[in-house]
Amino acid sequence: MPQPETFPIENIFVPTKQKKALNSATVAEIAESMLDIGQQTPISVRRDGDRLVLVEGLHRLEACKALGETTILGVLVAAELAQPKPLLAERPEVETERIKMARLKQLRLEKEAAEASAASLRGAGAGEALRARSATGVRSNPKASTGRTAKPAPKSLSAWIDQQKGSGGRY
Incomplete structure (x- = not known):
């Protein structure tokens, strides 16, 4: 590992990408x-x-400038070794995770929309049935069966998908 040496701050160029x-x-x-303990880690x-x-070491360089220093402790690295660390957003595993989370969010939103639509249809259907019964004078019997049994609402996305497969619906 190269030994740290002192470099004049005015001769150090900071790339625009790092300044951001x-x-x-x-x-x-x-x-x-x-101010308390001095510079402990050299810049590269x-x-x-x-x-x-x-x-590497933008914040240390700017701190030295703010303190009025004219030199800074640093290590000279070869151009081949001077590749900056990839940003978190540039790493492939992060992008894969981001895509996965976006898909899960989309599925959740679709499920919530389907539930809201079903709830509004149930609400609208019940309201129309009550209006039709009251117009004809037929009293409703809450214990009377309609001939169909309603399936309970699924508790998870996988249960909803299984329910859709079983009923032949699209999912």
Whole structure:
């Protein structure tokens, strides 16, 4: 592992992509820590012609700038080794998980919409039946059977799918 050395802060170039990740609260915390115990972890830089390019340690660099330092402790790394760590969103397993969660959310929304539609149809159907009975003067018998037995509402998505398969419905 290369030994840390001191680099002039003014010669360090920060790529625009890294500047976007700057958090001023983190810079303030690191600056306070540097005042108390000094810089504990060196930054990583690589050579690009006659300038140095920051690879890792943006918040430490900005903390040193805020404290008025002119130099910073750093490690010079080879350009081949200077590949930045992939962002969380760029990792394939994160994208796979995001797609899976989106599918589950879509299924849940479809199920809720189907339940709401069924509930409104049941409510509307009951209201029409009551109006029709009252118009004809027929009294309703709550114990009378309609000839069909209503299936209980499924308690889970898999139970709903099984119910749909059993009744020949689309799912």
